[in-house]
Amino acid sequence: MEKKTKIEAIFMLLIIVILGIFAAQQAYVSAHEIPNSIATQYKGNESGATQIHVIGAQWSWTFIYANGTKSVDNLTLQANTTYQLVVTSQDVIHDLYIGHIGVQIYAVPGQTNTLTFTTPNHPGQYFFECVEYCGKDHYLMRGIMTVT
Amino acid sequence: MSTLSILIETTVILSVVFVVLAYLYYKLSTAKMSLSKAADAKGYEDSESYVTDMMAGKPRRLDWSILYMNDSKSIGLRFIFASLIFLFIGGAFGVMMRLSLTEPVPTIIQPEVYNVLLTEHATIMIYLFTVGMSLGLGFYLIPTQIKAVRDNMGNITSVAFWLYLVGGIFFVISRSAFRWYLYPPLSLQLAPYGAGSDAWLGILAMELIFIGISMASIVALKIIFLDRSKEVPLSRLPLFTWSIVFTLIMLISSDPPIMVALGMLFYDYFNPVFFTAGSHNVLLFTDLFWFWGHPIVYIAILPFFGIIYELLPRFSGTKIYSYNSGVFGLGLLMVLSELVWGHHLQNSGLGLNWDLFFSIASFAVVIPSAITVFNWIATLWTATSIRLTTPMILVLNGIIDFIIGGITGVMLANTSVNEILHGTYAVTSHFHYVFVGISLGITLAAFYVLFPTFSGGRTYDERLARWNAYLVAFGSLLMSTSWAIGGWLGMPRAVDGYFAWFQPYQVGAIIGGVIIGIGMLVFLYNIAVSWWKAPSTDMDNIIENPPEIPSDTSGGAIGGGR
């Protein structure tokens, strides 16, 4: 084998090994229950998860809690509790994004997406936004999530 | 203004326009006729072959005859200069968007206008500038590189060019605001708070552009494979030609889905059955779109990889490190580009299995990219003398930007990280690193290299060109890095306003964007000033007339270098 070919082969093998490690790691993280890991949309409805229905509209988020009360552009959650978001949209495609706790899920009209996540241990305020362009006042489709 | 005066003014304007058009038609048709007569006199069946033979071995310069001559080089020049105009339109829109974001609330322009700018910037840059420039450089350079023996389908390419141009004009006129991926049902909403009142025209315009570039691609593939000289076998095809081949195959294989999807979307204006909420099929369009939409972003960079492969050896005085792995890398990029569209749709409910498949397929894209970058670095490593001219500076900047953009891109492919970064400015920073570094930077490099040929033997002002290169490189780095930091903190993209705590990152990006704008103005000034001077050199350029490279007996990795 020529020297050039050897160098290239070693280089490619190295890249493939690094990528393989990353791929295996992310498959494991996505598919398994890791304590204190970021939220994932792949977990089923765990026992004890409180359901919250989320409806995206141009240009507001409506949250409907388990007891039937609603809030608009404002989400209040208990600390260290597991919630399940059931997300849909009434007009166009939206995307609910709560960056600090790694929640991101599309709100698609005519379809419901679910996502389970656990709120942080400590109280605080976080922002959420729509991150899928949804028309004129897209940038106003945002609000504050309060963890008490 | 009364109705009568409007009628009179419209009539006068239309009359003037028609007189001008009639004069142009007369000029062009007589020029065309004299061309055909000359071809007949020499015993040619078609004037394009005559033009090609007449110009064989001669460099093609820019003049009015590119508008009616239908040989590959003239059409290539048409594509190059049309896409250059589109580059400046899209760039102006981009700078305007930046300027309106100085405050957390909309300042100088209203959200409606901002959304139109957002849509047009992306669409013009991707569909009109990069694809047009790829086809232009392809049609301009490939006949020389493959020593084409025949060039007889110029009239079809010419139609393709005019379709592309009309599509581009229609798109600007449509003032649509559905972003470049036109997700329904938003793209079906018209005025005032949806996709803009003439969004249907935008969809028609896109369809025209796709028809045009598909036709041009098929003709270009035919030229490369059937009209190639026997002296240039496939095993010795220049790397730029290979990159264009892979680009065109990608174009032809992936744009039928989007053309069909656009047809269905257009039908939805009259009878909404396909992509409405009631059909439960909304995400079908996104799948059809991204099946094309991911290859298009590779189409936008692959030809420029080819240009880098052509320029690196010229300025480093050595051969490309490995010809075979260069072709292999470009080809693997083509194959993988068709398999990763789903990573644009993570979090939309595809499910764990598909998300992991697309995520790992996106990881695999690193392999050909790394082969390509390694090939460039190895070429520079083994170079004997590197000449740091402006094109070389732009090439080096492109390589650095591609490495940064590639690494930030592979981060996004991870499903978990994607939940945090999808839809934020981190994504914008990733593709602006690559697009500004590779697509824009290498376009400038190629333009500077080809400038003596375009202008008939004039040389560009080296000092101004360097300022242009440095400003674009620095502005791009500042803009994209600000976005990257803001995006990791959760700054959403495509917004006309933002939470006030993101302002520092936005301001950084604004300064960067304005610096890029100034750099491009320097480029325009350079063209005007340098073209004004008397010719001082011959019309050769180093891509078409490569200088002799000192022989390197070791050859390429497997089958010997070219």
Added chain:
Amino acid sequence: MEGNKAGVGVVIIIAIVVALSFSYVLTTPTGSQKQTIPSNPAYTNTTYLWADAAGWNFNHGVVNPTLNYTVGTVVTFKVTEADTAPHTLTINPGGSVSNPISGESRSGAYTVLSIAQITQTKGHQSQGQFYFSKPGVYTYWCTVHPTTMVGLIYVNSTSGSSSATVAPQSVLSGPSNINPNLQYSSYLDMYTISGTAGGTFEL
């Protein structure tokens, strides 16, 4: 020599085309309309509203109150920001706004107070005027929160007035002849948004 000017020609063409398309796009209509307010109206009225994302006048009496005026009234709306969300006060004489597919234009919709005027400062009061020249049923809502912040305005005709009335039409149910396939999600059927006036508005 022609070649001398070619580069300048390229630059000039680029400059002209860029300037043309730039000015064309920057003049995109932004939907703002002008309304002439008569200087000597027959009646005047002042209405106080609290803008809250959960509904007009949320925590301030009747939520999304139905407003009654006589035709020919110039109403001064004084809107107080009750939360920190962006709001508008938009009035529409019966036209549809929210058919997401048909692209029904909000012809006649008039934004009395914009997002910029109702500053997102809690407690800030802004005011705007609207002239009700025709009798009929009007809707008023916030374009940012059209599902919750929406209510009715009845404009009664005075005796002897025979001008055309404005047809009653809900904000949220547009004409269905254009898009028979549009259905909202089942969740919207299950829950009615709280505080809508008199059950007039169905989702």
